[in-house]
Amino acid sequence: MILTLKSTEAAAPTGTGTASNVGKSTIVRCVNSGTDARLVTLEEAGGTDIGTFTVPASGVEYIHKNPTDEIFAAHAEILLSAVARN
Numbered sequence: 001m002i003l004t005l006k007s008t009e010a011a012a013p014t015g016t017g018t019a020s021n022v023g024k025s026t027i028v029r030c031v032n033s034g035t036d037a038r039l040v041t042l043e044e045a046g047g048t049d050i051g052t053f054t055v056p057a058s059g060v061e062y063i064h065k066n067p068t069d070e071i072f073a074a075h076a077e078i079l080l081s082a083v084a085r086n
Contacts, residue, residue, distance in 0.1 A: 003029070006082035012040070012073035016047050019070035025082030028063040030055060034077030043070050 007023045009031070019041075022028045032038050032055040040061075042050045045068040055061050055078060062083070063071065071080060 002086040004084040004086055006084055009079045009081040011076040012071060012078040012080050014074065014076055015072055016041070016043060019043060019047075019072040020080065021045070021068055021070050022080050023082045024067040025084075026065060026067055027083050027085065028065065028071060029081045029083045030061045030063055030071075030073075031079045031081075032057060032059045032077060033079055034058075034075065036075075036077075038078050039074040040078055041072055043072070044068070045070060 013020050035057045037054050037056050039054050041052045
C-alpha cells in the first residue's frame with residue numbers, strides 16, 4: 001500500500017478525555033510498538049464509544065473514521081499517524 005503522510009507519528013492519548021481526532025484525518029495508521037497486545041478505542045467527538053479493537057504486539061492496523069471521531073489507546077505504545085491512500 002502506498003500512503004501519503006499527513007502528520008508525524010505520535011503516541012496515542014490514553015483516555016477518553018484526551019482522545020485525538022489525529023488532525024481530522026479520515027485514515028489513521030495505528031502501530032503497536034510494544035511487546036503486548038493493546039486495546040484501541042474509536043469514539044464520537046462527544047465521547048460515545050463507536051468500537052474497540054486489539055492491536056497485537058508489533059502489529060499495524062489502519063482505521064477509517066469520520067474527521068471528528070477520536071481515538072485513544074490503553075497504552076502509549078500505540079502510535080498514531082494521519083495518512084491518505086494514493
